[in-house]
Amino acid sequence: MSHGTYLNQLIINEKNNLSLILSQDIINYEEAFNSVNCIIDLKFLSNYTDVDSIYIDIKKFIKYYILAVDSRDNGYDKINVEQIYRKLSRLDNTQKLQLLEFFKRELKKSEYIDEISDCEKWINKTKEALCWDNFSLKNLILYLGLVSSRNLGTLTITFVIIIAFTFLITLPAPHPQMETIQAEFINISDSDFRNRVLNIIILFLDFENKLDIKPLNTFGVILLGAIKVIYITVFINYFWKKIVEQIKIVD
Secondary structure, three states, X not given: OOHHHXXXXXXXXXXXXXXXXXXXXXXXXXXXXXXXXXXXXXXXXXXXXXXXXXXXXXXXXXXXXHHHHHOOXXXXXXXXXXXXXXXXXXXXXXXXXXXXXXXXXXHHHOOOXXXXXXXXXXXXHHXXXXXXXOOOHHHHHHXXXXXXXXXXXXXXXXXXXXXXXXXXXXXXXXXXXXOOEEEXXXXXXXXHHHHHHHHHHHHHHOOOOOOEEEEOOHHHHHHHHHHHHHHHHXXXXXXXXXXXXXXXXXX
């Protein structure tokens, strides 16, 4: 018997075992979870080509895992979100995202509120990876919004990067023909560097001011437009997430 045939026979045997477990009047979900976990591992080991079948198995794995944890004694009834994510390691990012969203829904049904927050972190990481899988300007902006919304620290870093980039494109060009943006700042500081930075911060914070920054050509329009879109995407995304989190806490 070849190695592949042997593994396929083990998969069939374990499927029969799972059917037997699920046919009992009182289902032992710990055994069901272990059985479907074994089936998935055997399929991965045998380089199983039916991806849809593995996808369905992992959905069962998630459901049985939550039901198994529900039946455990006090102190052992904790959901390990990372364990679920590790089980998705061999799937592509699109499938990972779909299964993580399914996991999140199942957690919500069982009222595992704290674990939902952990699951959302893995969802965001997978979304970030998807942005690089299908790279485009739109996905780059989406990626910046996802990364910056992780916490206040990443939001601050993103804001500093936006200010630094704006600072560079508003610097005088070596030759008039190279000018893409014309900037006239108000005088706040004796230091040209500090004055330019403070003016850019005022520009983004939208204080009433007499700043005059305008594009001189098509490239200038694209640059300013991209900066504004990224800025709006990053900050609206961050504060929207915080509002949603507060609503969940109130609920």
